[in-house]
Amino acid sequence: MADKKNQVSRRQFxxxxxxxxxxxxxxxxxxxxxxxxxxxxxxxxxxxxYVYVMDVNxxxxxxxxxxxxxxxxxxxxxxxxxxxxxxxxxxxxxxxxLSPVCxxxxxxxxWNSNQDFPNxxxxxCHDGRYDKNGVNIPGTPPTEPLHSYDFQIQDGKLMLGKxxxxxxx
Amino acid sequence: MLQKMYDWxxxxxxxxxxxxxxxxxxxxxxxxxxxxxxxxxxxxxxxxFFVTVIQVLSGMFLxxxxxxxxxxxxxxxxxxxxxxxxxxIVRGMHHWGASVVIVMIFLHTLRVFFxxxxxxxxxxxxxxxxxxxxxxxxxxxxxxxxxxxxxxFFATQVGLExxxxxxxxxxxxxxxxxxxxxxxxAKTLAxxxxxxxxxxPAALFALMGAHFIMIxxxxxxxxx
Ligand code: HEM
Ligand code: FES
Numbered sequence: 001m002a003d004k005k006n007q008v009s010r011r012q013f014x015x016x017x018x019x020x021x022x023x024x025x026x027x028x029x030x031x032x033x034x035x036x037x038x039x040x041x042x043x044x045x046x047x048x049x050y051v052y053v054m055d056v057n058x059x060x061x062x063x064x065x066x067x068x069x070x071x072x073x074x075x076x077x078x079x080x081x082x083x084x085x086x087x088x089x090x091x092x093x094x095x096x097x098l099s100p101v102c103x104x105x106x107x108x109x110x111w112n113s114n115q116d117f118p119n120x121x122x123x124x125c126h127d128g129r130y131d132k133n134g135v136n137i138p139g140t141p142p143t144e145p146l147h148s149y150d151f152q153i154q155d156g157k158l159m160l161g162k163x164x165x166x167x168x169x
Numbered sequence: 170m171l172q173k174m175y176d177w178x179x180x181x182x183x184x185x186x187x188x189x190x191x192x193x194x195x196x197x198x199x200x201x202x203x204x205x206x207x208x209x210x211x212x213x214x215x216x217x218f219f220v221t222v223i224q225v226l227s228g229m230f231l232x233x234x235x236x237x238x239x240x241x242x243x244x245x246x247x248x249x250x251x252x253x254x255x256x257x258i259v260r261g262m263h264h265w266g267a268s269v270v271i272v273m274i275f276l277h278t279l280r281v282f283f284x285x286x287x288x289x290x291x292x293x294x295x296x297x298x299x300x301x302x303x304x305x306x307x308x309x310x311x312x313x314x315x316x317x318x319x320x321x322f323f324a325t326q327v328g329l330e331x332x333x334x335x336x337x338x339x340x341x342x343x344x345x346x347x348x349x350x351x352x353x354x355a356k357t358l359a360x361x362x363x364x365x366x367x368x369x370p371a372a373l374f375a376l377m378g379a380h381f382i383m384i385x386x387x388x389x390x391x392x393x
Contacts, residue, residue, distance in 0.1 A: 029223065029226075029262075030226075031255075032255035032258040032259055032262075033226060033227060033230045033255070033259055035254040035255040036230050036233070036249075036253055036254055036255045036256060036258075036259045037230055037233060038254075039253045039254040039256075042254050075234070075245070075248050075252075076241060076244035076245050076247065076248040077241065077244075
């Protein structure tokens with residue numbers, strides 16, 4: 001029977017079935033562990049709570065540095081962490097709440113802190129600069145504008161959510 | 170495709186003799202369950218190894234989430250079991266496997282004992298096997314504390330008192346294990362974790378290496 005062409009020999013048959021069954025068992029063993037390890041990728045983004053930061057009538061045209069606390073659930077560890085925002089009204093009287101995280105490599109920017117560059121957001125790490133609207137100044141390291149916090153206004157109170165990249169800014 | 174890749178490497182490095190030397194042996198008739206069904210007793214050693222591989226792999230993955238700290242240990246186990254994808258399965262494999270591996274090693278030992286396979290020239294491998302058994306018990310004992318729940322705590326309390334009952338050195342032995350003369354706590358958990366995931370697995374691998382090298386040299390014992 002083995003001399004007929006295209007026929008599977010006993011040895012081949014055993015090889016295939018043993019490899020198949022063994023492979024299946026191995027995969028069944030490894031698959032849950034791989035899922036377990038890549039779990040951080042499977043977890044979706046959490047929705048954010050909006051947190052009270054200041055009253056709307058206190059917002060000026062000059063950026064004010066405001067710190068606030070958000071609840072953070074880090075796996076099995078829950079804590080409150082500090083966040084900072086630069087809050088002000090732009091020329092069109094629109095409220096802006098900018099994240100102080102430099103879009104170059106993540107240092108913290110400050111408002112109006114460098115005498116050479118007045119009325120700009122300045123990052124000391126690599127001389128990154130942003131104009132008053134938080135838009136990066138060409139020729140300096142940052143590649144995009146400072147991120148801005150989503151916000152809501154409830155009863156004259158400014159509530160901040162998550163900082164996101166700005167579209168169109 | 171795979172054959173071509175293999176050939177390409179083999180042509181340069183001549184790897185065939187290496188794996189043939191390790192893996193290519195005829196199975197003697199008297200250990201082949203296809204000839205005599207009762208030969209299934211020869212499988213227990215391999216099954217012990219198989220479950221040990223599961224223990225090592227699942228344990229490695231558990232350490233991605235587990236923290237050996239009395240404040241967080243229990244929370245981290247709860248998190249990995251209930252919130253992480255397949256957490257219940259991965260912890261379940263390690264949890265049940267820890268018992269199954271003891272059963273398998275015990276059955277394997279019974280086979281070797283009742284067949285007299287430990288007799289000359291295999292005395293040394295019997296000794297290595299007994300050491301492997303102790304290492305397994307040690308892994309079970311130290312691992313049992315890690316979830317830091319009540320069962321874990323009091324089981325360890327009892328285990329430490331058993332150690333303390335050893336004549337003369339009992340007190341020191343207990344302190345050495347617990348990391349403290351009185352408290353079963355933060356220091357105990359940290360060192361049990363270290364022993365469980367570094368020291369005993371290292372001993373386990375060394376002993377398994379010795380076990381298998383000796384089997385390769387001496388071959389399986391003959392038919393009864
Ligand atoms: C034959 C080898 C092993 C045995 C018998 C064993 C035994 C155990 C036992 C009985 C537990 C408690 C499980 C529970 O109550 O859920 C445990 C937990 C644990 N083991 Fe192992 N273990 C072995 C190998 C390993 C290895 C090699 C590692 C890591 C490299 C490891 C890492 C862990 C971790 C992190 C825990 C705590 C997580 C939990 O409790 O679910 N184990 N082990
Ligand atoms: S991190 Fe701000 S300029 Fe580089």
